[in-house]
Amino acid sequence: MVTDAGLGAALRALSSTPHLLVALDFDGTLAPLVERAEDARALPASAAALRALAALPDTTTALISGRALDSLRIVAEPPAETMLIGSHGAETWTGPDGAPLALTPEQQELLRRAVDVVERTAAGHQGTLVEYKPAGVVLHTRTAADDVADAAVGAARTGLAELGELSITDGKRVLEISVVRADKGQGLALLREATGATAVLFAGDDVTDEDAQRTLGPGDVGVRIGPGPTAASFTVDSPEDFTAVLEELVALRTADASSRGTCHTTEA
Structure with missing residues (x-):
């Protein structure tokens, strides 16, 4: 009720x-x-x-x-x-006739470089995980100690800042990175x-x-x-x-x- x-x-x-x-x-x-x-x-x-x-x-x-x-x-x-x-x-699904997400070659390369940054970050910070998406990559810090999580997010942001036009958003113990602005x-x-x-x-x-x-x-x-x-x-x-x-x-x-x-x- x-x-x-x-x-x-x-x-x-x-x-x-x-x-x-x-x-x-x-x-x-x-x-x-x-x-x-x-x-x-x-x-x-x-x-x-x-x-x-x-x-x-x-x-x-x-x-x-x-x-x-x-x-x-x-x-x-x-x-x-x-x-x-x-x-x-x-990504959107409004029915079987909807067109799937398609990245340009430039977006695909930017995504590859962003994934590399996040993977290197996760490898160096215990308890952090990587999630892969069609247009982005996510750094998960929920299972990391608070100080490790903060350090990982800072390191990832530093590396990503060198790549160019990315959409980067903080969530609940996640850092969301996307090559599509949505x-x-x-x-x-x-x-x-x-x-x-x-x-x-x-x-x-x-x-x-x-x-x-x-x-x-x-x-x-x-x-x-x-x-x-x-x-x-x-x-x-x-x-x-x-x-x-x-x-x-x-x-x-x-x-x-x-x-x-x-x-x-x-x-x-």
Whole structure:
């Protein structure tokens, strides 16, 4: 149950919009944060709520993640109709006809050099890891001691500064490097336009999610999971608390669909 009266009222208003887009971050939002990225999985109740929303009429679900799309599909196991934004907006999947990400030769060379810097950094700093993406590379420091993590990020930034035009973003114990300038705000704008959504629920837990939070307008609902400065109108403490938000929206949206006679039924 949602205990924040303001959030409950916002969800009730959102549930009656003609076409709803539910766009969510994955790690730290649907799934608790874990040390090994490949071990992350959505909370069962949140995954069930996402499936229920995806099955409702005039409702589109989407995941907007810093993960590469291949990694996101493995850990999230999203409903088939769920749209996907990966690599902080650099990769998009809005259906089988969407064009895959393609880098120019210049971007490919820049990426190769960035990967070399991050690999050398990780090799010299115990507990740090490298994640590879189609348009970028990530230095993970969650399993490193704090002083080692700080030193690794500093060393990586120093090396990367010599390479030229890169998009570099700090997240929760990660340093994200991309040769494509994109962010979750651009990804959310693309989804809004592609779906014709009349209102959006967006939720996320990290600095990179704030790019999407800042795009929200009147009638939209933004939720921040966990502490930190945010442009979101509402905050909940944890992914477990966000489950209640999704379940409330499922109930409200289902009731609205039933009242309009648009809810799908199955006969025995």
